[in-house]
Amino acid sequence: MPSKVRAIVFHRHGAPAEVARCEEIETAEPAPDEVRVRLLAAPINPADLNVIEGKYPIRPALPGVPGVEGVGVIEAVGAGVTARHAGERVLLPQGYGTWRESGVVKADSVWAVPDGIATEQAAMLRINPATAWRMLRDFVELKPGDWILQNAANSAVGRAVVQIARVSGWRTVNVIRRAELIAGLKADGADVVLLDGDDLPAQIAAATGGAAISLALNAVGGDSALRLVQALAPGGTLVTYGAMSRQPLRIPNGLLIFQDLRWRGFWISQWYRTAAPEAVAAMLAELFTLAQSGALHAPVERLYPLTEAAAALAHAAQGRRAGKILFCGEAAGDSRA
Ligand SMILES: NC(=O)c1ccc[n+]([C@@H]2O[C@H](COP(=O)([O-])OP(=O)(O)OC[C@H]3O[C@@H](n4cnc5c(N)ncnc54)[C@H](OP(=O)(O)O)[C@@H]3O)[C@@H](O)[C@H]2O)c1
Structure with missing residues (x-):
């Protein structure tokens, strides 16, 4: 039987804080192959803001519920679901719109979150x-001790690059725009x-020491990318x-002709769309273990x-934050860390 839940809804594109608001929407009982999940935590990523602004390649039908990732707890399972059970914490799928108190998704589109990971951390994985x-694995074959260069190094992606490189034996040159972040990044x-x-x-x-660097990761563009x-x-x-x-990126002719540099792009949504389920499972298993x-x-700035x-x-739209902004459900606090 349908019931009402709270959700963030936008009816038109525009400035996120102006056009998106909390409303009541209907939710349904799970179909035989679905589960109903209650939100625990979901971050606000730059892409979510771009979706609401209408500046992202993914444009959900309006009115839309944003949110590309998050963690929920299963509160009901469809009659035909055997692999999932009520009470399980799960990663929520893309395309669902995670900024809602509760909703139904296909049972095979969620991944169980193992114990030992704080809910907010799982929500951002x-x-x-x-x-x-x-990006550290699919473009350049890195050898132990190799250097990687990146800008926006204090972003969530940048910090993950630092942390994954550290455990993988690669070294990082991290470019930022605020001196007060240096000590924290070094500690990471x-x-x-x-x-x-x-x-x-x-x-x-x-x-x-003039090392040959073969991989640079760019989240800024413009002159910052050129310097990389x-x-x-x-x-x-x-x-x-x-x-x-x-x-925009500037590509000097000389760097292409005389240095044979390669300009590539990466979009994780496209990777998830085309990756084999085993490849997704293998990567998530590695990330869960880490x-x-x-x-x-x-880091989390505020829930x-x-x-x-x-x-x-x-x-979330402000620069110079100390960490992510997340929405939390009423059941937040269940960290199982
Ligand atoms: N292609 C993909 O698959 C993919 C996946 C994930 C993320 N992304 C993109 O990666 C970027 C980072 O995402 P995130 O979630 O990691 O970010 P985040 O944690 O929200 O951090 C934002 C970062 O951008 C920096 N920044 C903001 N405005 C800037 C400007 N005008 N010039 C230079 N730096 C600026 C911030 O520096 P301050 O702290 O100094 O403000 C901070 O380092 C975003 O563009 C996001 O859309 C892409």
């Missing part, structure tokens, strides 16, 4: 650490942390996965209830 994991395992600026390529060469490629070795690869500055050990963790949508969205 499927997009950003997965993006870091893939960053080998070199530099402030972005015109002299960045020279700073990188000095900090790494200027520090790459001939044949090196720049993987662009974000455009926080909203400035999260359980504490090697992978993302908000769904009822405080405007404040949460305005907060």
Whole structure:
């Protein structure tokens, strides 16, 4: 029987804090192949803001419920479901719209979250650490001790790059725009942390002893990306996965012709769409293990209830945060850590 639950809903595209608000929507009982999940925690990622703004390749039908990832607890299972059970914590699937108190999803579209991982950390695993994991494995064959270069290094993806590189035996040059973050990133395992600026390529060469760097990860674009490629070795690869500055990439002819650099892009949504289920399961198993050990963790700035949508969205849209903003369900606090 349908019942009402709270959800963040946007009826038109625009500034997220203005157009998205908490409303009551209908939810249903699970069909035979579905489960009903109650929200525990779901982050606000930059892509979620872009979806609401109408500036993202994924445009849900309006009115829409945003939220590309999160964790819920199963509260009811369909008559034909045997692999999942009530009370299980699960990662929520893309395309569902996670910023809702409760909803139904296909039982085979959720992944059980093992014990030993705080709910908020599990809620942030499927997009950003997965993006870091893939970019470190799918473009360049890295050898132990190799250097990786990245900007926006204090972002959730950037911190995951640092943490995964550390346990994988790779070294990182991390470019940021705020000096106060240097100590925290080093504590996370960053080998070199530099402030972005015109002299960045020279700073990188000095900090790494002129090491040949074959992989750079770019979430900023514009001049910041150009400075990364200027520090790459001939044949090196720049993987662009974000455009926080909203400035286009500039590709100097000489860097293409004389350095044979490779300009690539990456989108985790596309990877999930095309990856074999075994590949997804294998990657998530690795990420769960890292999260359980504490090697992978993302700072949280603040949790908000769904009822405080405007404040949460305005907060998430601010730069210079200390961590992620998440929505939490009423059952939050069940950390099982
Ligand atoms: N392609 C994919 O599959 C994929 C997957 C995940 C994420 N992403 C993208 O990756 C980027 C980072 O996502 P996230 O969730 O990790 O971010 P986040 O944790 O929300 O952090 C945002 C980062 O962007 C930086 N930033 C914001 N505005 C900037 C500007 N104008 N110039 C330079 N840096 C700026 C911030 O620096 P301050 O802290 O100094 O403000 C911070 O490092 C986003 O663009 C996101 O859409 C892409």
